[in-house]
Ligand SMILES: C=CC1=C(C)c2cc3[nH]c(cc4nc(cc5[nH]c(cc1n2)c(C)c5CCC(=O)O)C(CCC(=O)O)=C4C)c(C)c3C=C
């Protein structure tokens with residue numbers, strides 16, 4: 001084969017947005033495939049494989065897919081899984097904002113489209129400098145680090161690698177806090193009732209990870225305190241609390257649990273609550289089903305009257321302006337792209 005280097009496109013900058021991943025269809029089979037990959041990641045379940053595999057294949061993958069498929073069916077859209085549809089929308093919106101400065105694509109850590117396939121696609125399109133942006137504001141080993149692990153594996157198969165850098169966590173970034181402040185304030189202002197309390201619900205993690213040095217819990221708390229400080233000016237009198245949702249498995253998870261707070265607040269007389277999920281860049285089964293359907297049931301059964309589950313930043317203006325700022329900052333210095 002003659003050398004093909006001179007003909008190969010190069011000199012472009014790429015941006016790869018990465019989120020968690022989602023099943024290809026809301027069916028038990030597709031959910032089983034997705035969960036098998038997700039829950040085999042040692043960053044997610046930190047139990048030695050020899051002990052975990054029999055539990056995963058013997059119990060979890062026999063029982064959970066049907067239950068989870070039911071949850072996915074309730075939130076599935078014409079464009080597929082909300083998480084995938086919104087992430088694709090974020091990539092389109094960011095491409096519009098960046099224009100010729102960079103080529104934007106998106107991938108999922110588990111399932112499709114894979115990090116390896118979109119990394120290669122960017123490389124084939126001439127991107128020899130690529131920013132990989134895990135869309136997790138708060139760092140955790142199970143999310144941010146797992147994306148970087150998978151990126152490393154993909155690079156390990158490439159003869160001619162692009163130069164890469166990764167977006168750092170942005171839990172306390174001025175651009176992120178301002179986007180949340182603007183978005184939450186606007187959404188609460190548009191409600192037909194006045195909430196007594198704003199609950200900031202983050203995805204949970206096993207509590208043990210906190211003692212092992214994972215900064216996730218501290219990052220969540222920091223986001224909450226920075227946002228609460230801003231909201232105290234904009235919405236005085238609104239009580240802001242933090243909780244952790246989506247408990248999985250038997251170990252102790254970060255507390256307080258979102259469900260427990262909704263139940264206890266209603267029983268203590270709180271009638272009107274708004275929930276925001278600042279740790280999720282895009283609405284997904286965890287916000288649309290767990291919070292907006294099951295959370296509402298818990299709150300109403302305990303005597304609560306109004307529950308508003310606010311939308312995530314998604315691909316609307318405040319969130320996209322934030323992403324543009326974060327990405328331009330990382331790209332500045334690459335091909336003369338200016339930071340803003
Ligand atoms: C935003 C940060 C997330 C952290 C931290 C996280 C940790 C974590 N998750 C599980 C188990 C499950 N998570 C599931 C769904 C899910 N998780 C996140 C994000 C974080 N997870 C998102 C965005 C989603 C939604 C995916 C979608 O398709 O919409 C699920 C699957 C759904 C279900 O069966 O309930 C599981 C399982 C663990 C064990 C963990 C930390 C160790």
Ligand SMILES: [Fe+2]
Pocket residue numbers: 203246
């Ligand atoms: Fe999760």
Ligand SMILES: [Fe+2]
Pocket residue numbers: 246285286290
């Ligand atoms: Fe969940």
